[in-house]
Amino acid sequence: MPGFTLPRTVRTTRITRAHKISAAVVASASCAAALALTAAPSNAETTAAHAPAAVKPVSANGLPLTAKDRADDGKKDQQLASSLTTGLKVTAVAKQGHAAKQAADRSADRKVIAAPKAAAPKAAPKAAPKAAPKASPKRYANNLDGWIRESLDIMKSKRIPGSYEGLHRNIMRESSGNPNAVNDWDINAINGIPSKGLLQVIQPTFNTYHVSGTPHKLTDPVANITAAANYAAHRYGSIDNVNSAY
Structure with missing residues (x-):
């Protein structure tokens, strides 16, 4: 047709395998998001039938997770669970220690209130006054x-x-x-x-x-x-x- 000219050549771009996988992942994620928005119920009564399809986990580079990746993630999950459990135990022990200390303080306060006043120390018995030594008999000359x-x-x-x-x-x-x-x-x-x-x-x-x-x-x-x-x-x-x- 007059006025339009077609390009003489169309440059062919080669799509590699990595490009294909990345595009597939992006497309899958977009579809999943679209399905999630479409399938979301309008009220609070959500059932399992309306749940979005599970998306296979991928690694940071966009590739599907390998068995080693899943094993490492499992270990991390176990470590995280163990840390949480330890933290809960430490918190529980601390709470128990605090409660025990409060109970001990209340018991000590009750003992102080209930304890009778300490009797004043008894004065040491006064030593009996020493008897004056008997005067030796007065002697008189025999005259x-x-x-x-x-x-x-x-x-x-x-x-x-x-x-x-x-x-x-x-x-x-x-x-x-x-x-x-x-x-x-x-x-x-x-x-x-x-x-x-x-x-x-x-x-x-x-x-x-x-x-x-x-x-x-x-x-x-x-x-x-x-x-x-x-x-x-x-x-x-x-x-x-x-x-x-x-």
């Missing part, structure tokens, strides 16, 4: 000075008045300091009860005014002095008031 001093200590404990000077003065007048002196000439001697000892005491008077704690012997120096001082205190107020025979 006139010692006899007078011992008699004065006994008289003080018995509340019998008298002084060292009053005792010593009357002793020297009555016996000159001889504890065994005996008057065998006065009325007492005539009556059979002579005066004896440092202060010349007769036996009946000694028996009446004997001071407990001293020997019950008329010629004992201390017993004779304290008995005579006791008698003088009752009759004269004190041995210090006696200046002659009494």
Whole structure:
């Protein structure tokens, strides 16, 4: 026809096997998408009959998966499942540990609330005061000075008045300091009860005014002095008031 010219040659392009496979994969995917959109139901009641046809999986380069690829994918799936399971277990254990800790804390709180107040520590018992060591017995010289001093200590404990000077003065007048002196000439001697000892005491008077704690012997120096001082205190107020025979 006039006005149109056909190309003299048409260049033939060679399609390789890889091109064919890629084109087939793209066409299959496009068909599957179109079928999925067409077959999708208009409501929620989707049944298995309307499900799109399964598409065979392909690898990243567009080729069908080999047995090795599927095995590797299975291992990855197992690893992923194992990781998920381990994560779930760890989470469950952590939750159990947290719950156990909370329960322990609540139990400890209840124990603290219920526990009675600790009793105040008992004070250590006071040690009994040590008894004062007993004073060793006072020693007196075995002579006139010692006899007078011992008699004065006994008289003080018995509340019998008298002084060292009053005792010593009357002793020297009555016996000159001889504890065994005996008057065998006065009325007492005539009556059979002579005066004896440092202060010349007769036996009946000694028996009446004997001071407990001293020997019950008329010629004992201390017993004779304290008995005579006791008698003088009752009759004269004190041995210090006696200046002659009494």
